[in-house]
Amino acid sequence: MKILGWSNEAGGVHHYRIREPLRGLKLLGHETEITKSLMGQQAIDTDVLLFRGLHNARNSVLWRGLAAMPNHPLLVFDMDDDVWAWQPGSPEDHYWTDDKRYNLELNIQCADLVTTPTISLYNILRILNPNAAILPNCIPRMLLKLVPSTRERFVIGWQGASQHVRDLQLIYNPIFRFMLRHSDVELHLWGPGNFADLPRGLAERVKCFPWIESTWQHYYRLNMDVGLAPLDHFDLFNYTKSDIRLREYSALGIPFIASNVPAYRETAIEAGGYLASDENDWEECLENLYCYSSLRADLSSKGRAIATRWTTESNAHRWESAYVSAINGEPASTTSKPATSATSSATSAET
Numbered sequence: 001m002k003i004l005g006w007s008n009e010a011g012g013v014h015h016y017r018i019r020e021p022l023r024g025l026k027l028l029g030h031e032t033e034i035t036k037s038l039m040g041q042q043a044i045d046t047d048v049l050l051f052r053g054l055h056n057a058r059n060s061v062l063w064r065g066l067a068a069m070p071n072h073p074l075l076v077f078d079m080d081d082d083v084w085a086w087q088p089g090s091p092e093d094h095y096w097t098d099d100k101r102y103n104l105e106l107n108i109q110c111a112d113l114v115t116t117p118t119i120s121l122y123n124i125l126r127i128l129n130p131n132a133a134i135l136p137n138c139i140p141r142m143l144l145k146l147v148p149s150t151r152e153r154f155v156i157g158w159q160g161a162s163q164h165v166r167d168l169q170l171i172y173n174p175i176f177r178f179m180l181r182h183s184d185v186e187l188h189l190w191g192p193g194n195f196a197d198l199p200r201g202l203a204e205r206v207k208c209f210p211w212i213e214s215t216w217q218h219y220y221r222l223n224m225d226v227g228l229a230p231l232d233h234f235d236l237f238n239y240t241k242s243d244i245r246l247r248e249y250s251a252l253g254i255p256f257i258a259s260n261v262p263a264y265r266e267t268a269i270e271a272g273g274y275l276a277s278d279e280n281d282w283e284e285c286l287e288n289l290y291c292y293s294s295l296r297a298d299l300s301s302k303g304r305a306i307a308t309r310w311t312t313e314s315n316a317h318r319w320e321s322a323y324v325s326a327i328n329g330e331p332a333s334t335t336s337k338p339a340t341s342a343t344s345s346a347t348s349a350e351t
Contacts (some may be wrong), residue, residue: 001030001323004046004073006059008036011211012218014242016137017052017078017117024138024316038062043073048323052078055104067110074327077111080118080137085236092163113326115319118263121240133322133332133344137244141311143251144304148223154182154290157224157254159190159245163237167230167259174230174282176202182290188224222252225296226289230259230282247310249304255296257285271304283327 003025005018022032035042038059045047047263053061054077065218066072083101086093105128108114114125114132126132156175158168168189179185181203187206198206212218227249231238241263249256250271260275268275274285289296308314322332 001025001047001327002045003032003048003050003322003323004097005032005034006038006049006051006117009052011186012244013052013080017080020138020140020312021135021316021319022050023140024312025251025319027313028316028320030320044069046073047327048074048076050076050078051107053081053104054107055083055100057099057103060103063107073312075110075112076115076304076323076326077108077113077129078115079108079121080116080242082124082240083326084124085239085336087163087166087235089238090163106116113322113332115322117242117244118240120262124240129328131332135318136310136315137242137247137320138312138315139244139247139251139307139310141235141308141313143248144307144311146219146252148198148253151223151225153184153186155186155188155224156226156228156286157188157190158223158228158230159222163192164231165191167232167235167238168228170232171228171230171276171279171282172287174279178283178286179205179247185290189217189342190221219248219252219318222248222254224254227254227256229256231259231261231263233259233261246271246273247307249273249309251310253300253302253304255289255299257282257289262335267334271306274298275328 003022005022007014007018009018011237018034022034023310049066051063054060062073062219067075080132083104086096090136105187108125111129112131115135116125117120117135117137119134122132122134160168175187176199178193181188185205187202188209189206189212190209209221227245229249231241238261242262245264246256246258246264246267250273255273256268257274257276258268260277267273274289276282278284326332
């Protein structure tokens with residue numbers, strides 16, 4: 001197959017929903033390419049056209065024009081955020097006007113196949129287009145071989161986009177109490193660069209790092225002893241989030257603590273991570289991982305062993321199967337299934 005990814009984006013979402021799938025498909029022998037601007041003949045000459053979250057007016061006209069053509073390429077619409085559930089008053093909520101959502105919904109309906117990483121978002125999208133498939137976010141195999149550099153201090157880390165800062169703020173209290181007890185602990189934050197609400201006494205031990213365009217370089221910078229993955233269970237937007245953060249931590253050999261929410265629960269159980277339901281849990285988990293280096297080593301090894309199942313190289317056939325089935329007119333729901341379910345017990349705060 002000749003597969004064209006149409007995207008002018010960069011960063012993590014582009015990496016996991018466009019670049020990584022196409023890299024995996026190329027490994028299977030398919031011809032893949034990514035273009036920022038689509039020419040008419042270029043679209044006609046491809047077998048599969050993949051676009052993520054298309055909603056702007058100009059490109060939407062081209063997308064619908066292609067859908068109306070006989071013998072058009074397979075139009076694959078990928079979606080990884082619930083744009084109907086942004087927190088009211090947030091910048092994202094202001095951006096997503098009714099017109100943009102209207103364009104998005106029409107484009108989903110025009111697609112030959114809709115793909116998404118989570119079953120929760122799948123259940124929303126199949127209302128607009130029943131030919132939908134679950135294709136989970138996958139990690140490059142090379143992450144399993146990255147060796148972190150030596151750290152002088154005990155580092156706990158968090159990474160996230162601006163809309164997830166409020167999730168991080170939910171665990172400020174246990175984090176700061178933990179840091180006050182241990183003067184050799186640093187908190188590293190990747191993403192937003194301004195945390196004006198941090199306690200002044202801890203400011204020197206909080207390091208903020210901006211996002212960089214290269215996801216590969218970002219992987220190399222994630223050097224920490226414990227990864228944090230908080231999510232607000234009462235935020236509707238988080239209900240459809242994927243587990244990619246936990247997959248990254250596991251592949252990099254970083255023990256993690258995650259909120260005990262549906263988006264993370266099964267993956268944490270499978271990878272042996274900690275699940276925290278309240279502030280006391282977060283604090284106890286941090287203490288356990290700080291005090292016992294052998295525990296961290298065990299969880300690091302287990303995480304990396306499990307992460308071999310989540311690599312792009314091991315899962316590229318999912319994309320291939322979904323595309324081939326759609327081209328052949330077969331229902332997508334019979335070709336792709338959710339990520340592997342949990343098979344073991346998660347680490348509890350009482351370990």
